Every structure is written in structure tokens, then in C-alpha cells.
Amino acid sequence: LAKTTQPISMDSYEGQEVNITCSHNNIATNDYITWYQQFPSQGPRFIIQGYKTKVTNEVASLFIPADRKSSTLSLPRVSLSDTAVYYCLVGENRGSTLGRLYFGRGTQLTVWP
């Protein structure tokens, strides 16, 4: 199981781009990188997933270098409502089934006005 390391906390101001980097030096060939967001007293919410290079959706972008030992979640122009804990997860793609998710401590992002 690949261990992930990410900053405990980050601060930003509204309108700025935020980049949260996650290290996963022991990532395996079959592992995917997934990011979840969690607001206080709510369940985690899927943001984005990738295997290599760059993935973009309506919420965020995920950058994965060629060696895949790290990944960066990029949130463009954050707002106060993006204040949340962001989790980087690394896990095997089992094909049809998702399998258990391993959550670390995550990164507490605080966006200030």
C-alpha cells in the first residue's frame, strides 16, 4: 500500500489558484491517484482521479509527473466555499470494483476573504 504525504494545512485568498501536492513514492504500477474533499460534518466527496499526465474536470485539475511519485491537485480561483479538507488517496484499480479507500490526515485548506 503506497503511503501518501501531503501538507497538514494551507491558506489562500479568494480568487487565487491553489496547488496541493501529494507525495507517494511507493506508488505501484496498478495504482490510481484520487482526491476527495470533505467539509465539516459531511462525508467525503470525490473530486478527481488520474493515472498519469494531466486530468481536468469542471472542478479541478490533477497533474501527475512521469515518475508518478507525486501529484498536484490544482483548484482554480478558490472561493470561501472551497474551505475543506482535501485527501490524496492512492489505490489499485481493481477493474469492476472500487475496493476500500485509505484516507490519510488530508490537507486543511482555508480560504480567506
Add this chain to the structure above:
Amino acid sequence: EPEVTQTPSHQVTQMGQEVILRCVPISNHLYFYWYRQILGQKVEFLVSFYNNEISEKSEIFDDQFSVERPDGSNFTLKIRSTKLEDSAMYFCASSGEGNTEAFFGQGTRLTVV
């Protein structure tokens, strides 16, 4: 947008009592999960369920816990003889065939007194 719903949102119980936490997964999903999060701690996997049987469970999921899909829509977690340390947010999640993300409910806050 389809969502996972959990009831009750908050449950207070006395130590030693049995509780049943209820979840209605997204209707066409086949894989169901329970996670818990003790206040200030990580989100921890408890159990996954597929095809009417447990497919995986963590070391936390001991004989005190059981899961059931009593009908076509509900998925329950039963905790027998609750302990103070069972106090936590309990999240139900579901995923579909070939899905790469888990959809989490809003959680049930269990307080054991």
C-alpha cells in the same frame, strides 16, 4: 443528482445498547461500504459489501458489528453493545459497477454516553 441518504443524522445511545444505522445507497449501485470518523481523526474503512455478503472488512469490524441488506434499498450497520469509543461519525458509501469513485452519505453522528 442521486445521493446516498443516511438516517438518523444523530443518534445518542447508552453504553451497552444496540444501535442500527441505516443507509439508502444510490439505486443502481452494487457495492456498499461503511466508514467511520472519530472526531478529529482519519476516515477509517469498516466494511464493504457486495452480492449480499461481506467482501472485505477491517480489523475494526469485529463481532460487535454486523451489516445487512434487508431489502432492495436499505443497507444497515448494527453495533451490538455499544462502547464509549464507538462514538464517531459513521458514513455509508456506495459505488457502481466499473465506478472509480465512492459516493458518501452525510453521515450519522453516534454518541455513546
